[in-house]
Amino acid sequence: MSRTERFEQAQVERVPGQWSTLTPSEFKQIPLPERVQLLMRKKIRFFAHGMELKAIDALMD
Amino acid sequence: MESTMTANSTAMDDEAIAAIRIVERAEERYRTRVLRLAEDTDRMFGWLMLGQWAFAMLIALVLSPPAFSGKGGNLSLPLAFGFGGLLASLPVYLAFRQPGRPLTRHVIAAAQMLWSALLIHLTGGRIETHFHVFGSLAFLAFYRDWRVLLTATLVVATEHFLRGIFWPESVYGIVNPEWWRFLEHAFWVLFCDAFLVWSCVRGLQSIRELVEHGAQMEALAQSAWTQIAAFEGVKPSAVAAAARG
Numbered sequence: 001m002s003r004t005e006r007f008e009q010a011q012v013e014r015v016p017g018q019w020s021t022l023t024p025s026e027f028k029q030i031p032l033p034e035r036v037q038l039l040m041r042k043k044i045r046f047f048a049h050g051m052e053l054k055a056i057d058a059l060m061d
Numbered sequence: 062m063e064s065t066m067t068a069n070s071t072a073m074d075d076e077a078i079a080a081i082r083i084v085e086r087a088e089e090r091y092r093t094r095v096l097r098l099a100e101d102t103d104r105m106f107g108w109l110m111l112g113q114w115a116f117a118m119l120i121a122l123v124l125s126p127p128a129f130s131g132k133g134g135n136l137s138l139p140l141a142f143g144f145g146g147l148l149a150s151l152p153v154y155l156a157f158r159q160p161g162r163p164l165t166r167h168v169i170a171a172a173q174m175l176w177s178a179l180l181i182h183l184t185g186g187r188i189e190t191h192f193h194v195f196g197s198l199a200f201l202a203f204y205r206d207w208r209v210l211l212t213a214t215l216v217v218a219t220e221h222f223l224r225g226i227f228w229p230e231s232v233y234g235i236v237n238p239e240w241w242r243f244l245e246h247a248f249w250v251l252f253c254d255a256f257l258v259w260s261c262v263r264g265l266q267s268i269r270e271l272v273e274h275g276a277q278m279e280a281l282a283q284s285a286w287t288q289i290a291a292f293e294g295v296k297p298s299a300v301a302a303a304a305r306g
Contacts, residue, residue, distance in 0.1 A: 055084075
């Protein structure tokens with residue numbers, strides 16, 4: 001199991017007010033600069049078992 | 062084929078970690094910049110407090126007696142020296158010994174407004190000296206912390222209200238001002254605050270944008286390393302280390 005699969009889904013706000021849901025594999029396709037931008041602007045949320053995770057818990061061991 | 066997929070998966074994992082690390086470093090840079098700004102501004106106010114103390118004594122010697130026509134004029138120099146020294150002491154101590162702490166800038170904001178009060182008193186309530194309040198608010202905005210302006214506004218409004226009741230001549234230069242005169246002054250302070258609060262918020266946004274731009278550059282470099290690593294079949298960290306020499 002990949003380390004990036006600690007979350008079940010991610011929600012991303014690319015358009016203001018519109019959150020789209022991504023699977024871990026879809027999340028992996030986001031280029032690093034965009035990931036960094038989403039994280040810095042708090043436009044991405046991670047969920048596992050219906051609970052929101054901190055980004056650091058979702059992405060790192 | 063399988064080894065290529067494993068390498069790609071590892072690269073993806075490394076990118077996930079890299080994203081977090083880049084964001085952590087960027088947040089640290091942001092905190093450091095904001096802290097340094099507060100420290101520098103604290104020190105600036107430390108020197109300003111000492112300058113104002115000297116200026117207050119000069120005003121007490123040169124301007125105060127005629128402004129008060131003898132009423133309290135003879136007490137101006139001891140007041141400037143004693144109360145001025147007291148007013149400067151805690152902010153100066155905090156500015157040079159504990160710069161950057163939120164308490165320091167709030168103490169400085171309160172003291173700076175009381176400096177305005179003292180200077181207004183020493184000049185016999187001259188309306189021109191009230192401009193010191195607005196200049197001080199502009200200086201306080203250097204902190205980029207709008208809460209400091211709130212402290213300053215509360216102090217100056219309270220001080221004007223109380224002095225307007227107990228010694229109106231000292232603050233407005235006249236004996237019988239309307240009871241609501243302090244509200245008029247507070248309104249103009251709030252008017253000034255509205256723009257300064259906006260500038261504080263924009264200032265912090267600008268720092269954040271700069272830091273975010275740096276993080277983007279770092280992410281682009283990391284992406285390039287990851288692509289090279291995937292091509293070479295090695296860990297991106299090894300490519301990054303090689304790139305750094």
